[in-house]
Amino acid sequence: MNKRGFEVISSYAGKGINLPMRATKHAAGYDFEAAEEVSLPAIWKTAIQSVSAHLWDFFGDDQEQMNEKQEKKMKPVLVPTGIKAYMQEDEYLQLTNRSSNPLKNFIVLPNGVGIVDADYYNNEGNEGHIYFQFLNFGLRDKVIHKGDRIGQGIFLRFLKADQDETSESERVGGFGSSGQA
Template sequence: MKRGFEVVSKDKEQALNLPYRSTTNAAGYDFEASKDFVLPSIWKANFLKVIWLLHHNKIVTEADLVSGSKDLKPFLVPTGIKAYMQNDEYLLLANRSSSPLKWNVILPNGVGIIDADYYNNESNEGEIYFQLINMGLRDITIKKGERIGQGIFMPYLQADGKDERAQVRKGGFGSSGM
């Protein structure tokens, strides 16, 4: 088994679809949401207040900034899927081209990287989540089974020499540091 997908243990009874290529020559495997998920709009709460204050050259307090920034964070949409691959590969997570058009949804950093050692980690079994931000004016509900992103298996190269700082993965999402 070189590379592929499995359903995580906690979702085995959920009748989830494994990621799939929608066309014969598609590079990406489409991932679906494993459950209904409400993705809040960034245009809620103090975010608009902070923009208004800045636009009108008003004083913006630290409390305004902290309160306003909480609405800008990405949310983790679960897939119920984990991926296995060779040690010199990773799974690149990307937007589907229709996601920004359909929902005004983006990945905040443009892509996600799933390392080979994320598979079956002790923290979350390697479940893949898509970090999403809703740029639309209203909250949206992503329904279970709706396609939320795509994954592309990619090889990578390493620099010469041993990286003395590299450690064995001990956890799930974000475990290699923030």
């Protein structure tokens, strides 16, 4: 029985997706690559455009609509990896940023770290496709190219409390969903 590892999701089969690998024999993290080219808009450019638009239309009636439009532009961007991970029930895959991303590329994980639960693997919502979400705090848009190393994954065990109680429900969704409100 396989304990933990990676597979290419079916929709990316045959598209040159590399399984995550550790860069050195003592590295803790497995390097993930982008599965396709993605543009990360600079949030400062979007923020400046938003302020300019608000000033221009200060007396207009479409403030709420404009706010919604600008918020959509400033949301994190999901970068697909084409990868899914399998692991034991008491493990999770922690997704972390590459240390060079903020320094060299001005991109950060807005949630700090990502958590991929064991039951995310092969879920009905998206087959367990792992994405990294990024914000670009630079002044220019950043293009991530297919094959660029974007983040790392580290398999970790977790402990449960003595009085651990969970619902018996199964995962019903894909990214960002445990099926709980």
